Amino acid sequence: MKISEKQIELQQKLVNLYKDYQLDVFAGDRACIVDQRMQSIEFFEKKGFPTINEEKWRGTNLTEALSKNYQHIAHPNHAGKDLEKLFQCDVHDFDTDILSLLNGYVVNGGAALRTLDNGTIIGSMSEAMKHMPELVDKYYGKSDKIQEQSLSALNTALAQDGIFIYVPDNVELRKAIQLVSIINHDDNLFVQIRNLIVLGKNSKLQLLQCDDTTNHKSSFNNSVTEIFVDEGANLDHYKLQNINNDSSLVNAIYIKQEANSNVSTNAITLNGGLLRNNVFVKLNGEGAHADVLGVYLMDRKQHVDNQIFIDHAVPNCTSNELFKGILDEEASGVFNGYILVRKDAQQTNAFQNNNNILLTDTASIDTKPFLEIYADDVKCSHGATIGQLDEEAMFYLRSRGITEDNARMLLMYAFAADVINHISIDPLRNRIDDMVKKRLRGELSICDTCVLHCSNPEQEVEFNIDLSKI
Amino acid sequence: MSKEDNNILDEITQSEYKYGFVTDIETETAPKGLTEDTIRFISAKKKEPEFMLEFRLKAFRHWQKMMEPNWAHLNYPKIDYQDIIYYAAPKQKKELESLDQVDPELLDTFNKLGISLDEQKRLSGVAVDAVVDSVSVKTTFQDTLSKHGIIFCAFSEAVQNHPELVRKYMGTVVPYTDNYFAALNSAVFSDGSFCYIPKGVRCPLELSTYFRINAANTGQFERTLIVAEDSSYVSYMEGCTAPMRDENQLHAAIVEIVALDNAEVKYSTVQNWYPGDKNGVGGIYNFVTKRGICKGANSKISWTQVETGSAITWKYPGCILMGDNSVGEFYSVAVTNNRQQADTGSKMIHIGKNSKSTIISKGISAGKSQNSYRGLVKVTRRAENARNFSQCDSLLLGDRCGAHTFPYIESDNKSSVIEHEATTSKISDDQLFYCNQRGIETESAIGLIVNGYAKEVLNQLPMEFAVEAQKLLQITLEGSVG
Numbered sequence: 001m002k003i004s005e006k007q008i009e010l011q012q013k014l015v016n017l018y019k020d021y022q023l024d025v026f027a028g029d030r031a032c033i034v035d036q037r038m039q040s041i042e043f044f045e046k047k048g049f050p051t052i053n054e055e056k057w058r059g060t061n062l063t064e065a066l067s068k069n070y071q072h073i074a075h076p077n078h079a080g081k082d083l084e085k086l087f088q089c090d091v092h093d094f095d096t097d098i099l100s101l102l103n104g105y106v107v108n109g110g111a112a113l114r115t116l117d118n119g120t121i122i123g124s125m126s127e128a129m130k131h132m133p134e135l136v137d138k139y140y141g142k143s144d145k146i147q148e149q150s151l152s153a154l155n156t157a158l159a160q161d162g163i164f165i166y167v168p169d170n171v172e173l174r175k176a177i178q179l180v181s182i183i184n185h186d187d188n189l190f191v192q193i194r195n196l197i198v199l200g201k202n203s204k205l206q207l208l209q210c211d212d213t214t215n216h217k218s219s220f221n222n223s224v225t226e227i228f229v230d231e232g233a234n235l236d237h238y239k240l241q242n243i244n245n246d247s248s249l250v251n252a253i254y255i256k257q258e259a260n261s262n263v264s265t266n267a268i269t270l271n272g273g274l275l276r277n278n279v280f281v282k283l284n285g286e287g288a289h290a291d292v293l294g295v296y297l298m299d300r301k302q303h304v305d306n307q308i309f310i311d312h313a314v315p316n317c318t319s320n321e322l323f324k325g326i327l328d329e330e331a332s333g334v335f336n337g338y339i340l341v342r343k344d345a346q347q348t349n350a351f352q353n354n355n356n357i358l359l360t361d362t363a364s365i366d367t368k369p370f371l372e373i374y375a376d377d378v379k380c381s382h383g384a385t386i387g388q389l390d391e392e393a394m395f396y397l398r399s400r401g402i403t404e405d406n407a408r409m410l411l412m413y414a415f416a417a418d419v420i421n422h423i424s425i426d427p428l429r430n431r432i433d434d435m436v437k438k439r440l441r442g443e444l445s446i447c448d449t450c451v452l453h454c455s456n457p458e459q460e461v462e463f464n465i466d467l468s469k470i
Numbered sequence: 471m472s473k474e475d476n477n478i479l480d481e482i483t484q485s486e487y488k489y490g491f492v493t494d495i496e497t498e499t500a501p502k503g504l505t506e507d508t509i510r511f512i513s514a515k516k517k518e519p520e521f522m523l524e525f526r527l528k529a530f531r532h533w534q535k536m537m538e539p540n541w542a543h544l545n546y547p548k549i550d551y552q553d554i555i556y557y558a559a560p561k562q563k564k565e566l567e568s569l570d571q572v573d574p575e576l577l578d579t580f581n582k583l584g585i586s587l588d589e590q591k592r593l594s595g596v597a598v599d600a601v602v603d604s605v606s607v608k609t610t611f612q613d614t615l616s617k618h619g620i621i622f623c624a625f626s627e628a629v630q631n632h633p634e635l636v637r638k639y640m641g642t643v644v645p646y647t648d649n650y651f652a653a654l655n656s657a658v659f660s661d662g663s664f665c666y667i668p669k670g671v672r673c674p675l676e677l678s679t680y681f682r683i684n685a686a687n688t689g690q691f692e693r694t695l696i697v698a699e700d701s702s703y704v705s706y707m708e709g710c711t712a713p714m715r716d717e718n719q720l721h722a723a724i725v726e727i728v729a730l731d732n733a734e735v736k737y738s739t740v741q742n743w744y745p746g747d748k749n750g751v752g753g754i755y756n757f758v759t760k761r762g763i764c765k766g767a768n769s770k771i772s773w774t775q776v777e778t779g780s781a782i783t784w785k786y787p788g789c790i791l792m793g794d795n796s797v798g799e800f801y802s803v804a805v806t807n808n809r810q811q812a813d814t815g816s817k818m819i820h821i822g823k824n825s826k827s828t829i830i831s832k833g834i835s836a837g838k839s840q841n842s843y844r845g846l847v848k849v850t851r852r853a854e855n856a857r858n859f860s861q862c863d864s865l866l867l868g869d870r871c872g873a874h875t876f877p878y879i880e881s882d883n884k885s886s887v888i889e890h891e892a893t894t895s896k897i898s899d900d901q902l903f904y905c906n907q908r909g910i911e912t913e914s915a916i917g918l919i920v921n922g923y924a925k926e927v928l929n930q931l932p933m934e935f936a937v938e939a940q941k942l943l944q945i946t947l948e949g950s951v952g
Contacts, residue, residue: 358886361884361885363884364880364882365879366879366880367890368879369877369892370875370877371864371873371894373864373872373894374872377869377896378866378894379893381893382890382891383889383891385887385890386881386886386887387888387889
């Protein structure tokens with residue numbers, strides 16, 4: 001396949017950008033960061049952007065997304081933006097510590113890096129690089145597989161900011177942390193966000209990560225999040241993705257779990273031109289458990305791609321994957337689950353499930369639930385289905401006087417609810433529940449502003465159905 | 471794991487290949503290496519018409535431009551394609567008319583394999599085409615078949631006697647551009663079987679081909695073409711063995727099946743190429759392209775395979791379900807032991823409306839082997855109401871083997887229903903305990919469980935093969951299968 005000229009142009013532009021930045025923007029970097037950047041840019045220059053010739057990218061063609069004229073900004077300029085209006089996000093009854101990113105840079109509301117009473121440090125990645133060198137050096141760029149991904153390498157080479165969270169040992173955060181990343185710029189923007197999240201032993205964190213665009217300009221968000229979860233720690237992670245139809249988001253998440261840790265990561269993909277979630281989970285200590293869940297509701301020409309890699313490196317770990325999707329109009333979807341059970345990882349339980357509903361003949365789905373197993377004392381299973389709404393259920397509802405549209409919506413909602421019900425934070429679940437309902441009614445995509453913005457606690461979103469008839 | 475279990479697993483890994491003898495038959499070979507001259511040599515040897523040579527040369531030129539695929543979950547040293555003899559034939563002095571004229575050594579070979587051409591001819595009523603080192607040596611039961619208008623003969627004979635049929639169908643299901651090994655086969659194939667069932671005929675016999683690699687340093691490249699005309703039916707069986715040798719031998723075959731309106735073809739394989747010794751020395755590299763096309767409405771193609779042999783297996787029998795209401799089936803048991811590696815599965819391409827497919831795959835890995843299922847189910851936009859069900863189970867015997875599943879499922883159609891499920895597990899202690907408790911020894915219990923596990927597939931085999939397949943399972947997993 002021929003790689004488009006625009007793509008090569010962009011690649012060259014980014015490499016040149018690195019060379020320019022070396023002298024000024026990156027001048028303050030410490031030596032080890034400089035090294036990482038250098039190795040990464042070399043790797044990226046050699047490998048280039050992923051193409052559909054690569055097995056992992058067969059279903060997702062970046063050519064069009066990369067052919068727009070993107071700008072890359074080195075110095076954040078938030079002047080002229082009404083920050084308060086932009087970040088008017090809140091979930092009713094859901095008290096969070098909010099960290100805001102605009103166009104990939106932390107919005108400096110208070111101190112860029114603050115320490116909470118319990119010792120937790122939250123704030124800007126660039127500040128953490130300067131002020132917390134020992135913590136950053138211990139973890140930054142140390143995730144497995146991160147060196148093999150050309151987009152992640154590009155991120156390592158060029159990223160300047162993102163979110164840094166450090167939860168010390170035995171600290172349980174009562175308030176969830178909400179990470180809101182908004183892209184709103186007058187030009188098409190290429191953004192590299194780099195987040196680092198470290199959970200100490202027996203700590204607990206709830207993290208809500210929202211990716212939004214709030215205007216109609218194209219953007220390409222190449223975001224990398226590294227998460228290190230130490231022994232006995234507990235992480236609840238939610239990703240809410242709602243970007244405009246001309247924007248792309250490649251969200252790489254690298255999670256490393258130590259013994260008896262528990263991670264649940266949940267991707268709720270509501271809208272966007274091209275969305276790709278790369279989730280790499282390494283279960284590195286016995287007794288670790290990972291839940292990787294997701295729901296995607298796509299229409300028009302949107303594309304969603306979930307790539308989940310779970311590495312069972314040690315015995316006695318469990319993992320559970322569940323992805324559900326509804327694809328309408330000309331939307332396309334890809335799911336690739338990959339469970340690797342290494343040689344000595346006995347007593348592994350790993351489950352994988354992907355269910356899809358196609359609503360039109362022009363929608364399409366590719367699903368690849370892979371298992372690679374080198375240990376014998378394991379219980380692994382996977383399932384995948386592609387189908388339609390249950391006709392009998394449909395008939396049941398129709399026979400009780402529910403209009404076809406409503407019945408269809410109700411069934412789609414019930415289909416997605418499997419994943420949504422896993423959300424353990426009540427107010428958040430209700431909020432997402434409402435959003436999914438709105439999305440199914442086609443109201444959400446017309447919403448110009450941040451998704452959470454349209455929260456109206458007074459008015460519950462309900463289907464127009466007399467439930468007493470059922 | 472109990473000590474007893476360990477003993478059994480040890481036994482498994484020490485089982486020996488029973489078909490590893492070499493038959494002393496004079497063979498005629500081409501010089502080593504592959505050039506256009508080799509191809510001209512093969513074509514001339516077989517006195518082929520011009521169109522065949524053209525086809526071979528086109529394939530060869532295309533092959534030279536191709537890269538050997540490396541996406542499979544297989545690990546083997548690079549094959550030197552110039553170090554292979556591309557043509558080896560048992561020397562035949564003249565045309566044979568009855569079994570009596572067949573080289574007694576050769577007959578002996580088949581007797582050792584348990585396929586006495588003679589016996590089968592008289593007793594079981596199975597028509598056998600035996601292919602040794604790529605050349606078809608004997609086809610039994612010609613007369614009975616020709617009464618029904620059925621053509622069942624060596625591929626090279628078909629080229630001579632029925633060039634119009636060969637020309638019409640050869641390469642239509644597996645074009646020479648299909649993949650690296652198909653291109654190689656199209657360039658150098660030496661013989662194989664050809665089978666044509668005319669309109670409305672239900673083949674009264676089970677047709678069967680036995681493939682055997684005998685000569686050293688040779689590759690075997692056979693080609694099978696089965697054409698089932700409207701409303702016809704045929705059940706076709708294929709078996710393969712090879713002598714034990716220390717070097718690896720290449721086997722790259724093509725099987726093409728065409729099923730027209732209402733036709734049904736049932737294709738069963740028991741593949742037992744030499745798998746190499748327990749340290750992974752020697753063995754056959756088996757790179758096979760098998761594909762059927764359900765061209766007509768209501769046609770049906772069913773693949774059943776029992777894979778126990780080969781050092782490397784690379785094989786994805788598939789169906790292109792083009793006709794409306796057509797049906798594709800794939801039943802497979804793949805057993806790997808010692809250092810065998812298998813990457814096998816099925817491809818189902820749904821094009822016709824209401825087309826249906828079923829995939830049942832049972833993988834069993836033991837020793838230090840790697841066993842992968844790789845399959846594709848693709849439903850195109852036209853294939854309204856297409857239906858697929860796939861089930862791929864893996865059983866692990868021992869903690870040094872691997873079992874992998876790589877299904878690809880693609881749907882472009884809202885009315886189709888696709889289901890895929892897979893499990894990987896070992897024989898549970900509960901199951902063994904249950905059997906032990908009832909007085910069944912662990913060894914028999916494992917056999918019982920493995921047999922039960924594979925039953926769903928073994929049941930699909932024709933009688934003659936089912937017995938052999940069970941025997942093979944026994945040999946491959948010796949000591950554990952009762």
